[in-house]
Amino acid sequence: MTPFVDVAFLILSFFMLATKFKPPAPITITTPHSVSSDKLKEEDAVLVEFDSVGHVYFTMNTKKTSDNNLKLDLIRAVNSNRNLGLNDAEMKSFMNYTTVGSPFAEIKSLLDMPKDQRDKVKQKGIPVDSTNNELATWIGAAKVAFQGHTVLYMIKGDDNATYPTFKGVIDALKKNDEYKYKLITDPKAVPAGTELYTKRESGKKDEE
């Protein structure tokens, strides 16, 4: 039995070291699959997520923790742009946890909540309609706050979300003159016999 137990503990230590815990997400999103081979990197990024019913969430990620004050810059800008009337504590709450998914009218009450409660509360999503695209304001403010940084604009959508939500998100980015996005997907194998397959087999790199 001893060798058996040895192997078992080896596997145990492997999993313990290899495990990266999923960060708690306020929403569950099943991403579509793509053949893309680029791995998701930790960078300065604006992450826009939308779930199956089309609720849009905004998150600002900074690579270095020292850049955390940029988040404060962002919420200050949004606060003065839209007259949200946030106080310092509420802005600090945003800095600690930037994921928001509420219209501007409800941001204040959302940021009043403690962090763990914010995850539980049902948010209505940031409006992305063509008439009232609040996401554009968020992205615009993030762009200003991130000035001088290389920023990735990442979109993470649910399989079952409909196209208008995606279009609304793209429109918000376009309004801010951002045309390059990264869609977060799950990897899948390239179908055999296709052009991409032969290309990858021959060792050529994908185009930029």
Place this chain on the structure above:
Amino acid sequence: MADIDVSGGDSGHKKGPGVKKAKKLSTRVDMTPMVDLGFLLITFFIFTTTMSTPSTMKLYMPKDEKDPKNQTEVKQSGALTILLGKGNGIYYYEGQLKEDGSNFKSSTYKEIRDVIIKKKKDVMEMGKAQGYPKDTLDKDFMVIIKPNTEATYKNTVDILDEMTINQVHRFALVDITDDENKLVKATEASNGIK
């Protein structure tokens, strides 16, 4: 008489015939509980582990061009328009949509690849006839993707992925026109897609 009893205090050292030797205890420990716990942890970590890190797919959109003069012109012969509808419906037509809609065809997500490959081949042969350089034979090939409001995000990403798979270098994500949408709706109704 004046004897000092030396042995008195040390009498315990003497192992008389009645004193038993300390029994050598086995150093083996019962491992069963530890192993149990070990397996419990293995199961826990296996279940919580996220093995595959998500990948990212690039999407570059063009600037919105209001001025029709600056808009990209697409050769009719090289254009393939793919329409996405509800219930994973997918429709396509080559070149321009005829008034009577006779070149409007239905497809599936499995079959659309063959459609794209065939069209690409045709256009490349046309390019050959035109005398294009070898590496830009597919210059005139353009796929126009038009999801309607009921297509899902998955449909959109799938078809964008199909562009990568088939190495389509020019494609665009465009809004659907009313006429096209009507045709899609009519086809959906006749096929009984709800």
